Amino acid sequence: MQKFFITGLPKTGSTWVMQMLNDISGIQCLGEGRFFSSGLRHVPSLYDSILTGTLHWAEFIAQRKRNWLDDNDSIRTIEKYNYVSESRTRKATDHLTKIMIQSAIEALLNDHITLETVAIGDKTPTLEVEALQRIENVFPDANIVFLHRGLHDFLASFMCHYHRSMRDRRPDANFEIFTVDDFLAIDTYLKSSEKKSLLPVTETTLNRLIQVWIEFDEAFTNAKSRHNFITINYESLLEDTHTHMSEILKLVAPKVESSDVENAIHQWSFGSQNMQSGPNNAHINSREVGYGRTFFAGKSKNHIDQALEHRILSFKDESEI
Numbered sequence: 001m002q003k004f005f006i007t008g009l010p011k012t013g014s015t016w017v018m019q020m021l022n023d024i025s026g027i028q029c030l031g032e033g034r035f036f037s038s039g040l041r042h043v044p045s046l047y048d049s050i051l052t053g054t055l056h057w058a059e060f061i062a063q064r065k066r067n068w069l070d071d072n073d074s075i076r077t078i079e080k081y082n083y084v085s086e087s088r089t090r091k092a093t094d095h096l097t098k099i100m101i102q103s104a105i106e107a108l109l110n111d112h113i114t115l116e117t118v119a120i121g122d123k124t125p126t127l128e129v130e131a132l133q134r135i136e137n138v139f140p141d142a143n144i145v146f147l148h149r150g151l152h153d154f155l156a157s158f159m160c161h162y163h164r165s166m167r168d169r170r171p172d173a174n175f176e177i178f179t180v181d182d183f184l185a186i187d188t189y190l191k192s193s194e195k196k197s198l199l200p201v202t203e204t205t206l207n208r209l210i211q212v213w214i215e216f217d218e219a220f221t222n223a224k225s226r227h228n229f230i231t232i233n234y235e236s237l238l239e240d241t242h243t244h245m246s247e248i249l250k251l252v253a254p255k256v257e258s259s260d261v262e263n264a265i266h267q268w269s270f271g272s273q274n275m276q277s278g279p280n281n282a283h284i285n286s287r288e289v290g291y292g293r294t295f296f297a298g299k300s301k302n303h304i305d306q307a308l309e310h311r312i313l314s315f316k317d318e319s320e321i
Contacts, residue, residue, distance in 0.1 A: 001113060004029075004121035004252040005135050008147035009216050010039075011125075011157040013234045016268060017145065018123040020245055023264035026118040026256045027249075033122045035105055036138075037131035041174040046104065047134055051097045058093045102138050119253035127177060129215045132223075142228065143251045148220040149234040151213050151308050152292025158209070159186055159200055160295075177208055199300045206300065210307045217311065235289045241265050 006014045006021075006029065018029040038045040044052070109120050121142075124131065135144060149157075163186040165173035182201040189200040199206065223229040230251045237244045245261050268274055270287055296304060 001109075001117065002119040002143065002253060003109065003139055003141070004119055004143040004145065005124045005139075006121065006145045006147065007124045007126060007132060007135065008220075009125065009127065009149065009154055009158070009213065011154055011161055012147040012149040013237055014123050014125050014147055017147065017237075017245075017248065019268045019274070020261075020264040021248070021252070023267050024249065024253075024256060024260040026116050027253050028112055028117055028120045030109070030112060030120070030122055032124065033105070033108070034124075035101065035122065036124060036134040037126040037128040039127045039175055039177070040172060041176045043172075047097065047101050050100050050104075051093065054096050054100070055090070055093045058089050058096070098138050105138070118255060121252065127175075127212050129212075129219050132219060136228075144223075144229050145248055145252070146220060146223050146229055146231045147234060147237070148216065148231065150289070150292065151210070152296060152304060153234070153289065154213055154292070155206075155209055155304065156200075156292035156295035160190075163187060163190065177212070178205060198298070200296070203303070206303065210304065214307075214311050238287075238289060241269075
């Protein structure tokens with residue numbers, strides 16, 4: 001069974017792509033399992049939960065002379081105390097974590113497979129670029145749809161998403177990267193008619209979000225040459241949805257008829273009834289390209305523009321090496 005993951009930063013179109021794929025016969029995308037990263041303050045990912053527990057077990061096993069870590073690991077006993085190097089213990093822990101999370105995810109996915117299923121996957125938005133490496137390490141044969149979006153639009157949309165989630169007391173609202181001060185700043189910003197001198201979040205949080213975007217921008221550039229990746233900008237997806245959805249379909253389920261793509265696009269276009277009713281209308285806000293440039297003003301706009309210009313110049317320098 002072909003497995004796939006839709007990933008990238010939040011608010012880059014992953015929900016939209018998931019909904020369109022789920023409208024194509026034979027494909028199932030099962031929402032957000034938060035398997036490889038969480039981004040939530042009080043909820044670790046499944047990967048982190050297994051890794052933490054396994055590390056404690058591995059350290060205990062090493063100290064008790066029951067060397068289940070690796071045939072090549074040697075335990076040194078000095079004055080009746082047993083030692084295994086930290087790097088070897090961590091390597092063994094990573095290996096065990098990979099085995100356990102792979103088994104857990106496969107079992108969860110298999111529960112949803114039907115006779116018609118040809119491809120099954122998970123929508124995995126993340127703020128940790130390491131999550132991409134985790135997915136590849138655990139499922140090296142899986143296909144990965146990597147979505148990305150312009151800096152201004154990502155920042156504006158993600159901030160509004162956070163504010164709305166906190167305001168509505170959603171259980172997945174407590175993102176690690178934001179603080180209560182950020183919520184108050186965004187709330188003040190949205191209610192103000194004069195936004196020229198206001199920051200929508202604290203400067204510390206804004207810098208962290210910009211740095212996260214830069215890391216993903218670099219990963220997005222590097223992933224373009226990978227055979228099991230398809231990299232798509234939200235802006236391009238919006239401009240030519242049919243072409244890019246056909247490319248995604250060819251990657252995740254090449255045997256599925258592409259004739260279903262047009263109907264799926266129609267069902268989940270931004271003007272469709274599906275998008276205009278229920279939680280979808282609130283979930284996918286700030287859809288238009290360039291929205292972020294109207295959201296930010298004054299100090300915050302200058303700060304973002306300078307960071308983006310620095311990223312462009314750095315990228316040019318790297319490409320010339």
